[in-house]
Amino acid sequence: MKLSEFDFELPEHLIATRPARPRSSARLLVAEGAQIVDRIVNQLPDILRPGDRLILNDTKVIPARLTGERYRSGEAGETVARIEVTLLEPQPDGDWAALVKPLKKVRDGETITFSDELSAQVLGREDGKARLRFNLTGDDFDAALNAVGAMPLPPYIAAKRPADEADKSDYQTQWARRSGAVAAPTASLHFDAPLLDALRTRGVQFTHVTLHVGAGTFLPVKVDDIADHKMHAEWGEVTQAAADEINATKAAGHRVIPVGTTALRLIESAAQDGVMRPWQGPTDIFITPGFQFQIADGLMTNFHLPKSTLMMLVSALMGIAPIREIYAHAIAEEYRFFSYGDSSLLLPERG
Numbered sequence: 001m002k003l004s005e006f007d008f009e010l011p012e013h014l015i016a017t018r019p020a021r022p023r024s025s026a027r028l029l030v031a032e033g034a035q036i037v038d039r040i041v042n043q044l045p046d047i048l049r050p051g052d053r054l055i056l057n058d059t060k061v062i063p064a065r066l067t068g069e070r071y072r073s074g075e076a077g078e079t080v081a082r083i084e085v086t087l088l089e090p091q092p093d094g095d096w097a098a099l100v101k102p103l104k105k106v107r108d109g110e111t112i113t114f115s116d117e118l119s120a121q122v123l124g125r126e127d128g129k130a131r132l133r134f135n136l137t138g139d140d141f142d143a144a145l146n147a148v149g150a151m152p153l154p155p156y157i158a159a160k161r162p163a164d165e166a167d168k169s170d171y172q173t174q175w176a177r178r179s180g181a182v183a184a185p186t187a188s189l190h191f192d193a194p195l196l197d198a199l200r201t202r203g204v205q206f207t208h209v210t211l212h213v214g215a216g217t218f219l220p221v222k223v224d225d226i227a228d229h230k231m232h233a234e235w236g237e238v239t240q241a242a243a244d245e246i247n248a249t250k251a252a253g254h255r256v257i258p259v260g261t262t263a264l265r266l267i268e269s270a271a272q273d274g275v276m277r278p279w280q281g282p283t284d285i286f287i288t289p290g291f292q293f294q295i296a297d298g299l300m301t302n303f304h305l306p307k308s309t310l311m312m313l314v315s316a317l318m319g320i321a322p323i324r325e326i327y328a329h330a331i332a333e334e335y336r337f338f339s340y341g342d343s344s345l346l347l348p349e350r351g
Contacts, residue, residue, distance in 0.1 A: 001226050001289065005320060006311040008327055016336035017160050019170050024195040027335055027342040031318065031326050033349040038333060041190045041343055042198075050203030051254035053246065054300075055263040057185040058208040060176035062087065062142075063149025063168065068114040070106055081105040083112050085120075086152060088129065088215050089235075090180055094137060095123060099215075100130040118144035142179060152182045154339050155218055156305075170340070180212035180235070186339040187260035187301045207245045211236035211262040211283075221307055231286040231309065236266040236279065243276040246295065250276075255297040257345075261310050264296050271295045287313040289320055298347040303330055303337040318348050 020026035024042040031037075039047065048054075064087035072079050083106065086099040100106060106122050112132075113119045118141075120132040136144055151167040173188040174196065199206075216232025223229050246267065249256055258264035265287065270279035271294035286309065299317055304310040315323045326344065335342040 003221055003224055003226055003307050006226075006308070006315060007306045008324070008331075010306060010331065010337060014331065014334060014337045014341075015156055015160075016338060016341040017157050018166075019189060019340045020336075020342070023190050023192045026190050028190075029326065029330055029333075029335060029342070029344040030347070031322070031344060032347040034322065036326060036329050042195055044195065044345075045198040045202040045204070047345065048199065048202065048204050048257075049255070051205070051249070051252060053205045053207055053249040053254060053256050054199070055246070055256065055258040055267055056175055056188060056206055056208050057173075057211050057213075057260055057263045057266070058175050058177040059181040059185060059210050059212050059262075060179040061151065061172055061181045061184050061213075062179050063145055064088075064152040064182040065150040065163065066114050066145075066148060068112040068119070070110055070112050072110070085112065085114075085132070086215070087132075087182060089182070089212070091131070094133070096120075096132045096134070098130050098132050099128070100125075100132075103128065103130065106130065115144065115148045118148060152215070154183065156338055157340065175208065177208075178210050178212075182215050183213040183217050184339065185211070185213060185260040185262045187343055189340070190343050191259075205245070205249065207242045209236065209238050209242050209263055209266050211266045213262055217310075221309060226288055226312060229286065229309070231284040233282040233284040234262075235282050236269065238266060238270045238276065238279040240278045243270070243278050246276040250274075250295070256295055257298040257300060258296055259300045261299070261301055261304075261313050264299055264313070267295045268293060287316050289316045291316045293317065297350070298345065300343060300345050302339065302341050302343050303327070303335060305338065314346060318346050 026041045028039045028041045030039050066085040068083050070081045070083050084101045088097040110122050111119050120134045123131040150163040151171045153163045171184050212235050214234045221229050265285050269283040269285045270277050274294045
């Protein structure tokens, strides 16, 4: 399939730079088969059915953008260079892969100082990235990072304004628990405590899974034939308890609806022969039209970038022509797009 099949024109003013307040007041496009209805996120309890199970990604976004200094002594005396660091993903041994700018200003073995408490040693550099080892671990690292780091806003927001203190709560879900993501599972940003309570009262159930969203989620697709695209890998986990809950919902004839493409990609990675299995490890699943969904009966998701892998995913779920109609409707009705934008509930017809 050609990349051009997933392109569309998006007016610049529809790109949201701040979320709706309160969170659940965002607009919600509900597409059930061929029917499209305009609703509000806080009306989800009226839309979902008792017994439906929402799959929620409990990853926690870290304030991954850091500014530090590199000190060096030489013939010219002591010199200082300002260094910008964006953490990309944690390594199994506790080190971090990171973008370092300017990379030419650091050498292997040198230290970048971010604050009196936080610093990192450059262990190596390769393919435009660096491997960093921080001086702190665990809760001490989290506290020091929260004190000096900024949230890693998506490029299309960062180009319009810098991250600020509001983003530290705005760009985090209500149930964020396991640190490791450098991008938020943004469909989940629409949920607040009153909405969660109303959904529980309705009889909607919740299952938590973890997929640490990486910076690769923003990488553009650069090939003309999408079959040639190499999908980035992200670490995820589905526990035995989560798998059992999902299987019980399917067995009872109720719907399993992931909140966000990250949750969907993870559960479809963990499924085997229509049954949810426990899972832990990296997934680079690439969902494109023709994909056979095993678990997901629908998807709650924001509106995605043209020609992105996420446009391919929602096209796989709903069909290319129906997604074109859904997006044309969203643009005509001036829904707000991307991470801080409005949302959609996609419920495909199943034969």
